[in-house]
Amino acid sequence: MNLALLLVISYLVGAIPTSVIVGRAVRGIDVRDHGSGNAGATNTWRVLGWKAGVTVLSLDAAKGAAAAALVPLIHFGPLPFTGPVIAILCGLSAVIGHVFPVYAGFRGGKGVATGAGMLIAIAPIPVGIAIGIFGLSMFLFGMVSLGSLLAVLSVPISILLFDHFSGANYPPLLLALTCALAVFIIFNHRANIARIVHGRERSLPQVQLWKRLLHR
Numbered sequence: 001m002n003l004a005l006l007l008v009i010s011y012l013v014g015a016i017p018t019s020v021i022v023g024r025a026v027r028g029i030d031v032r033d034h035g036s037g038n039a040g041a042t043n044t045w046r047v048l049g050w051k052a053g054v055t056v057l058s059l060d061a062a063k064g065a066a067a068a069a070l071v072p073l074i075h076f077g078p079l080p081f082t083g084p085v086i087a088i089l090c091g092l093s094a095v096i097g098h099v100f101p102v103y104a105g106f107r108g109g110k111g112v113a114t115g116a117g118m119l120i121a122i123a124p125i126p127v128g129i130a131i132g133i134f135g136l137s138m139f140l141f142g143m144v145s146l147g148s149l150l151a152v153l154s155v156p157i158s159i160l161l162f163d164h165f166s167g168a169n170y171p172p173l174l175l176a177l178t179c180a181l182a183v184f185i186i187f188n189h190r191a192n193i194a195r196i197v198h199g200r201e202r203s204l205p206q207v208q209l210w211k212r213l214l215h216r
Contacts, residue, residue: 002076002079014101018055023047027048042144044056084122084171092118115152159175
């Protein structure tokens with residue numbers, strides 16, 4: 001029961017519809033009615049500009065970090081698992097809340113930023129590598145979806161390599177759940193993957209800085 005309460009709180013934190021709130025505050029619109037129709041940072045960026053997009057990205061990541069790092073500190077009584085496992089479960093509950101938000105008709109984002117926030121709190125080094133991969137992908141291709149997919153795939157790979165070569169001793173559940181999270185996010189990006197394969201995925205040319213350097 002105590003674990004269930006923590007998971008419910010984490011879900012409710014993750015379900016806060018940041019992009020919808022920002023869209024209404026900035027321009028009085030629901031970003032899900034514009035652009036790709038997704039309630040995430042990328043669509044917010046396209047519809048409202050980079051400042052709103054970065055704001056939503058930061059808030060979505062903060063939801064995942066708060067669920068993993070702060071919610072487990074709430075004490076309702078004894079818990080059935082160790083602290084790291086509770087943090088992982090709470091973070092995943094926040095990701096589910098972001099994707100299926102009860103406050104916004106269960107139409108949310110794709111969970112990448114919230115999942116990243118969760119993992120920053122639990123496994124900062126693998127996430128730092130993933131952020132670097134995301135940044136390089138954005139620099140080269142300008143596609144948030146591609147960068148997100150490569151980044152989310154890199155996390156379980158990094159955990160596995162660190163465990164094997166450096167004795168980092170991450171919980172086995174973390175590897176299993178990051179693999180599951182990667183599959184979940186890839187599933188949510190299936191339409192983006194189809195557009196990437198067919199060369200129709202939208203990009204953000206303004207972040208492809210190498211093109212600007214070539215055209216100087």
